[in-house]
Amino acid sequence: MAVSEWRWRKEDWLEEIKNRNGKFNFIKHFIVYCNDIQIGFCQYEDCYFLQEVYGEVFDKNHTYGIGYLIGEEEYLNKGIGKIIVKKLEEKIIEIGGKELFADPLSENIASIKTLLSNGFVKIKEGDYRKKLL
Numbered sequence: 001m002a003v004s005e006w007r008w009r010k011e012d013w014l015e016e017i018k019n020r021n022g023k024f025n026f027i028k029h030f031i032v033y034c035n036d037i038q039i040g041f042c043q044y045e046d047c048y049f050l051q052e053v054y055g056e057v058f059d060k061n062h063t064y065g066i067g068y069l070i071g072e073e074e075y076l077n078k079g080i081g082k083i084i085v086k087k088l089e090e091k092i093i094e095i096g097g098k099e100l101f102a103d104p105l106s107e108n109i110a111s112i113k114t115l116l117s118n119g120f121v122k123i124k125e126g127d128y129r130k131k132l133l
Helices: 010-018 047-054 080-094 109-117
Strands: 027-034 037-046 063-070 099-102 121-124 127-131
Touching: 010 027, 027 080, 037 047, 037 080, 047 063, 063 080, 080 099, 080 109, 109 121, 109 127
Parallel strands: 063 099
Antiparallel strands: 027 037, 037 063, 099 127, 121 127
């Protein structure tokens, strides 16, 4: 059962997946499993390629945006979101990223709490960042 309205159009996400080896190769998509059951997805992207979307200038290979969704209600409020964010952070550290960026909707309190518990700092509404070591 889906528990969150998808923020973007489904067709846009499917186009990203279809062109992940082409024009969207800066976005890395992952399926989230729990006990061999697909329960959601996550992704990260180099914000350098999304400057027009975010209205901010980013250096290449520096700031990475993250996104995640747990789409099965029985897996919510179990700490899985925190694990997903940590795993994304590990991946981004591996490739040399220096900062994480997330832009949750203000009404998505659960996601905001997850980000804050993972060391993110609120810069402004819809802009949460974490400096990486």
